Amino acid sequence: MRLVTAVVKPFKLDEVRAALEAFGVHGMTVTEAQGYGRQKGHTEVYRGAEYTVDLVPKIRLEVLVDDADAADVIDVVVKSAQTGRVGDGKVWSVPVDDVVRVRTGERGPDAL
Amino acid sequence: MTSHISSGDTAWMLASSALVLLMTPGLAFFYGGMVRARSVLNMMMMSFACIGVVSILWVLYGYSLAFDTDLGHGLLGGFGELGMTDAVNQVTGTVPVPVFAAFQLMFAIITPALISGAIADRAKFGAWIVFAVLWTTIVYLPVAHWVFMFDDGNGGWLGDRLGVLDFAGGTAVHVNAGAAALALTFVLGRRTGWPREHTRPHNLPLVLLGAGLLWFGWFGFNAGSAVAANGTAAIAFLNTQVATAAGLCAWILVERIRDGRPTTLGAASGAVAGLVAITPACAAVSPLGAVAVGLLAGALCAVAVGLKYRLGFDDSLDVVGVHLVGGALGSVLIGFFATATVTGGPSGLFYGGGFAQLGKQALAVVVVGSYSFVGAFLLGKLVDRTIGFRVSVEDEVTGIDQVEHAETAYDFQSLGAGHRPPLGGAGAPVPAGAGAHSVTQGDGDGPTGEGTSDSTRSVNA
Numbered sequence: 001m002r003l004v005t006a007v008v009k010p011f012k013l014d015e016v017r018a019a020l021e022a023f024g025v026h027g028m029t030v031t032e033a034q035g036y037g038r039q040k041g042h043t044e045v046y047r048g049a050e051y052t053v054d055l056v057p058k059i060r061l062e063v064l065v066d067d068a069d070a071a072d073v074i075d076v077v078v079k080s081a082q083t084g085r086v087g088d089g090k091v092w093s094v095p096v097d098d099v100v101r102v103r104t105g106e107r108g109p110d111a112l
Numbered sequence: 113m114t115s116h117i118s119s120g121d122t123a124w125m126l127a128s129s130a131l132v133l134l135m136t137p138g139l140a141f142f143y144g145g146m147v148r149a150r151s152v153l154n155m156m157m158m159s160f161a162c163i164g165v166v167s168i169l170w171v172l173y174g175y176s177l178a179f180d181t182d183l184g185h186g187l188l189g190g191f192g193e194l195g196m197t198d199a200v201n202q203v204t205g206t207v208p209v210p211v212f213a214a215f216q217l218m219f220a221i222i223t224p225a226l227i228s229g230a231i232a233d234r235a236k237f238g239a240w241i242v243f244a245v246l247w248t249t250i251v252y253l254p255v256a257h258w259v260f261m262f263d264d265g266n267g268g269w270l271g272d273r274l275g276v277l278d279f280a281g282g283t284a285v286h287v288n289a290g291a292a293a294l295a296l297t298f299v300l301g302r303r304t305g306w307p308r309e310h311t312r313p314h315n316l317p318l319v320l321l322g323a324g325l326l327w328f329g330w331f332g333f334n335a336g337s338a339v340a341a342n343g344t345a346a347i348a349f350l351n352t353q354v355a356t357a358a359g360l361c362a363w364i365l366v367e368r369i370r371d372g373r374p375t376t377l378g379a380a381s382g383a384v385a386g387l388v389a390i391t392p393a394c395a396a397v398s399p400l401g402a403v404a405v406g407l408l409a410g411a412l413c414a415v416a417v418g419l420k421y422r423l424g425f426d427d428s429l430d431v432v433g434v435h436l437v438g439g440a441l442g443s444v445l446i447g448f449f450a451t452a453t454v455t456g457g458p459s460g461l462f463y464g465g466g467f468a469q470l471g472k473q474a475l476a477v478v479v480v481g482s483y484s485f486v487g488a489f490l491l492g493k494l495v496d497r498t499i500g501f502r503v504s505v506e507d508e509v510t511g512i513d514q515v516e517h518a519e520t521a522y523d524f525q526s527l528g529a530g531h532r533p534p535l536g537g538a539g540a541p542v543p544a545g546a547g548a549h550s551v552t553q554g555d556g557d558g559p560t561g562e563g564t565s566d567s568t569r570s571v572n573a
Contacts, residue, residue: 045372046375047381047414047417047430048367048417048418
């Protein structure tokens with residue numbers, strides 16, 4: 001099993017979610033996050049004084065998937081989140097040792 | 113002396129007094145929106161509490177020292193109205209003394225409140241109250257007497273005797289508060305991290321709400337200063353409107369040219385700059401003159417607020433750049449734009465009046481500014497040396513709302529805060545002080561601080 005984590009532009013959340021649903025992913029966890037990459041932040045001006053906003057609002061989206069699906073899920077996210085401009089975000093996956101469904105106690109792939 | 117009460121004048125002065133009172137809560141919003149989320153309550157309380165303490169001192173001795181029969185040379189009112197017992201049934205002009213006293217009280221409230229914007233985020237609340245009482249007593253009351261007390265040539269030395277034109281307080285209120293604000297920035301010093309770290313306004317809609325309330329209340333401030341419902345009040349009212357509008361336009365125009373974009377904060381600030389500058393001049397200039405005053409004020413103040421970075425004083429919310437600069441500008445511009453058709457007497461340089469009025473206006477600005485600066489500096493030092501004026505760095509970073517008032521302005525309900533059952537049993541009320549901090553606020557500053565939002569929502573999990 002793998003944990004796929006995506007950091008994307010907030011306005012892309014609905015598209016990414018719809019694409020994942022269509023692919024067959026039935027659960028995810030979404031977090032409002034802040035950060036920056038090559039996009040850097042932006043500058044605001046208050047009474048002539050510049051205020052630098054280093055951290056840009058982002059959405060962090062996490063999905064647990066079977067090993068076999070991981071690459072495809074990443075592709076789905078990349079396709080649906082892409083605008084081609086800086087700040088589109090990143091997607092990565094890491095191996096997961098164990099997963100338990102709290103309600104039933106099922107373990108491993110059955111719990112996905 | 114046969115004086116009779118005019119019901120029309122009295123009605124307008126009662127309404128004006130209430131309008132001017134509303135300016136102080138308006139100021140609290142204006143200032144409150146500009147500070148960090150963790151200081152907003154303290155910022156608003158510094159204004160709001162002035163309504164409390166100044167009202168009391170006004171009845172005890174304030175009205176007397178400002179408006180009782182002059183003690184000599186136009187420097188201070190007498191002690192005949194302590195407690196205001198005799199004032200109850202008296203008449204001044206065409207209105208009862210109690211309504212005139214109430215109207216002037218509202219000025220005495222907002223003037224110290226204006227100062228507080230210079231020392232955002234770092235003043236002990238108790239020390240601020242002590243300072244506000246001392247400064248109002250030793251600086252505001254005499255200056256109000258100098259400028260606002262008219263007694264057929266036996267009143268205050270600047271207004272009644274010398275003939276300085278300050279209709280509603282360009283010197284007595286705005287230069288006065290602005291100079292005191294400058295002095296306090298030296299007494300308290302800079303905020304921790306300033307100017308390396310800039311703070312940004314945590315709530316601009318609040319700032320705009322405050323500016324709107326100030327604008328609304330200012331009609332009472334300026335037009336009410338006619339102490340009658342007459343033609344003078346009418347021209348003051350119209351001038352107040354157009355100068356404020358011009359100030360708004362000028363400030364955002366400067367921003368558009370200099371910074372690239374017109375801002376909400378700039379529009380609010382420009383309106384206030386226009387209001388400040390027209391305050392002394394509203395019954396001295398024509399409507400066209402008021403447009404000029406407003407444009408100059410908006411543009412000059414938009415530039416003046418940058419001075420603090422050059423000169424290194426942390427005037428947090430630009431009380432100096434807006435009130436000292438705007439008040440001085442409006443007072444001096446009377447020397448240029450005053451017209452006999454409005455004043456009924458003296459004219460300024462542009463209307464054939466020569467330099468006479470200009471000299472008087474400049475003198476009043478220098479005298480009031482110097483007296484207030486020195487007075488505020490000495491009183492501020494006195495407070496600092498005795499009870500301490502400034503909170504510790506740790507408290508400043510933690511947030512002055514929590515430290516000084518044990519409150520938090522906003523409960524964002526994030527990460528389950530507010531849903532957690534009270535410690536020690538569901539539904540059990542928790543006594544104040546018994547771990548009350550942790551009950552509904554989580555770790556207190558976390559989600560309420562800037563830029564650390566981390567709320568999680570689960571989608572179809």
